[in-house]
Amino acid sequence: MSTMEWESRGNGRMDIERLDDGADFAALLRWCRRRAGLGQATLAELSGLGVRTIRDLELGRTSHPHRESVRLLADALGLEGDAGERFRRAAGHAPRAEPLHLPARPGQLPPDLADFTGRAEQLAALRGLLTAGARPAPAVVVLGGQPGAGKTALAVRAGHELESQFPHGCLHADLRGTGPAPLTPGAVLASFLRALGVDGADVPADVDGRVALYRSCTAGRRVLVLLDDAAAEAQVRPLLPSGAGCAALVTSRTRLAGLEAAVSLPVGVLEPSEAVRLLGRVAGAARVAAEPAAATAIVERCAFLPLAVRIAGARLAGRPHWKLSRLTAVLDDDRRRLDELRAGDLNVRASIAVSYRLLGTDARTALRRIGLLDAPDFGVWAGAALVDAGVERAEHLCERLVEAHLLELAGEDAAGHARYRMPDLVRAFARERLLREESPDSRAEALRRVVDRGLQLADRVARLGGGPSPR
Ligand SMILES: Nc1ncnc2c1ncn2[C@@H]1O[C@H](COP(=O)(O)OP(=O)(O)OP(=O)(O)O)[C@@H](O)[C@H]1O
Ligand SMILES: [Mg+2]
Missing domain, CATH: 3.40.50.300 (P-loop containing nucleotide triphosphate hydrolases)
Incomplete structure (x- = not known):
């Protein structure tokens, strides 16, 4: 019986003699002490060892317990005869009578990626x-x-x-x-x-x-x-x-x-050079080396997202006769990009959709409408205009999207309000959902509110005598 099984029955009825030779000394010591009804301090007193020594032994921090310490502990715990010998054996101080049965050592890691790149x-x-x-x-x-x-x-x-x-x-x-x-x-x-x-x-x-x-x-x-x-x-x-x-x-x-x-x-996106390297590993290094500009353009359109780069690479690998520039052209069309970023069961749109479905209704609306903005980043006031709410509510929704990694913080404006950025492929997804889920009127109104709010803010800034204009 291993220490763990034995410990798991920790009801005092189990006997130390039933423990097999792979016993873990730290767990054994802890169990014996508790079975004897002793605290670490009392055991320290009875054995003449320091509390710290006992704590370290019980935490497995001492890989080779001292022979004398083990003897003192066995005495203090009243472990005699076979029990004492098993206790000493677990500490590595007595010849093993039987073959060693180590407690299970799980090795559950999934396989590593042969083409793992960067990081x-x-x-x-x-x-x-x-x-x-x-x-x-x-x-x-x-x-x-x-x-x-x-x-x-x-x-x-x-x-x-x-x-x-x-x-x-x-x-x-x-x-x-x-x-x-x-x-x-x-x-x-x-x-x-x-x-x-x-x-x-x-x-x-x-x-x-x-x-x-x-x-x-x-x-x-x-x-x-x-x-x-x-x-x-x-x-x-x-x-x-x-x-x-x-x-x-x-x-x-x-x-x-x-x-x-x-x-x-x-975990952000890949560095551009790493993304090109990954594309080469999946699609073929020679092809990437032959068309470096097209390779750079492809990973840019993949927004350097590993999932998208792997898909682009897999698509090229399946079409050995394609020039890389052909895929660049296909990915150039914003409205087709997510259609193209699919290979087998890898799918950028489906992957983002999973996170989208987990959002609440208002956060979903915010995400869709933020897709309307063309600027690289935006202030929370623009978010408020898009969802037709106050700044506080908009901030809350944007934070929710940041929490889900569908928005990134891009700094603060002069007034100390957060500015946000939407990753490119998330924006492509947001625009698709916007077209599908909102009427042309609702989209136009949302944009009109942003323009109006922007003009109001610009006006206020101008009247205050300058300063950065809102974007
Ligand atoms: N550093 C890397 N090198 C090579 N391939 C990578 C690397 N990082 C990710 N990939 C590939 O990109 C795809 C997405 O990676 P992964 O599943 O690890 O992403 P994730 O962030 O865990 O996604 P999810 O949010 O869906 O859990 C996988 O096909 C993976 O093989
Ligand atoms: Mg994952």
């Missing part, structure tokens, strides 16, 4: 955040970004790069946060527990029990947990591992601002 800066940041030396709590990093920005690809690449730093394994779950039925924490926990070596029959029936067991299975261990496509904070919290040496890497289309002590790492 050197983000990977370096992740290395620092997830593997930094001793820390008091597990590291939690949230990768956020617009649909198709490459959050999952980056998380998987980082997982493979850092896997060796997590000797107790990697867990992975696609939480399906943007789908119609996001996974419940209870379901994910059941599969995590089994992957960690807990027998199916020992998985507690209730969520609280699963959370508690998951925490004791990850305490004192170094496990990396990849939580992909999270819907919200509440879905993620129960899945965070408890050991300070563990780390969680979460991807989400929303910002998960409420996740305590998590570090947010934005």
Whole structure:
């Protein structure tokens, strides 16, 4: 029986003799102490060791416990005979009687992308955040970004790069946060527990029990947990591992601002040169090298979005006789661009539509109408005019769209109001929905309100004696 299974039955009736040789000393010590009804301070007093030493041993921070410390602990815990020997063996101080049965070491990372491109800066940041030396709590990093920005690809690449730093394994779950039925924490926990070596029959029936067991299975261990496509904070919290040496890497289309002590790492679009490199890897490096200007034009029309670049590359790969310039011409037409950015099950329009469907009615209206604006960025007053509401309401809706990564903050105007920018392909999507969902009159009125509001503001600025004119 592994330490985890054994610990999971933590009702005091289990006997240490039933534990197999792969026992994890940290978990074993914790369990024996609790079974004896002792706090860490009391055990420290009884054994003559420091509380800190005991805490470090229980957290697995001490990889080779000192022989004398182990003897003192066994004495203080009243572990004699076979029990004492098993305790010492778990600490690595007695010859193993039987072959070693290591607790399950899950390796659930999805396969890495062979043509993964760029992201050197983000990977370096992740290395620092997830593997930094001793820390008091597990590291939690949230990768956020617009649909198709490459959050999952980056998380998987980082997982493979850092896997060796997590000797107790990697867990992975696609939480399906943007789908119609996001996974419940209870379901994910059941599969995590089994992957960690807990027998199916020992998985507690209730969520609280699963959370508690998951925490004791990850305490004192170094496990990396990849939580992909999270819907919200509440879905993620129960899945965070408890050991300070563990780390969680979460991807989400929303910002998960409420996740305590998590570090947010934005995943933007690719650098232009990286986007061209990715196009070459998918479509053929020689073709891209033969038409560099057309390649640059294609990735520009893809707004440097990895999903769009991969689709453009896949389309070229399927048409080896095409010149690259032919695809450039096709993508030039704004109204056809989203029709063209599809290949197999990869589809830019469908990907943005998933986020659009998750918005409330008013935020959807705001998104559609913001698509009417031609300026590279806009002030919140323009948003207010578009949705025919006050500035506060417009700010709230724009924030909601920023939260969903369908708008980006572009700075502040002179009055301290936020300015926003809509990513190009999101704008193409917004315009399509506008044409489909709103009447020509409603579109014209929205634009007229923007012009009127702009003129009013310009007038006010002029009367105040200059200053920047509104855009
Ligand atoms: N750095 C990269 N190198 C190569 N391909 C990439 C890279 N980033 C993303 N891709 C490709 O772009 C597409 C979208 O990537 P990914 O699924 O990681 O995006 P995402 O941000 O997780 O999207 P979603 O919001 O839908 O979850 C995939 O086909 C992926 O293979
Ligand atoms: Mg993803």
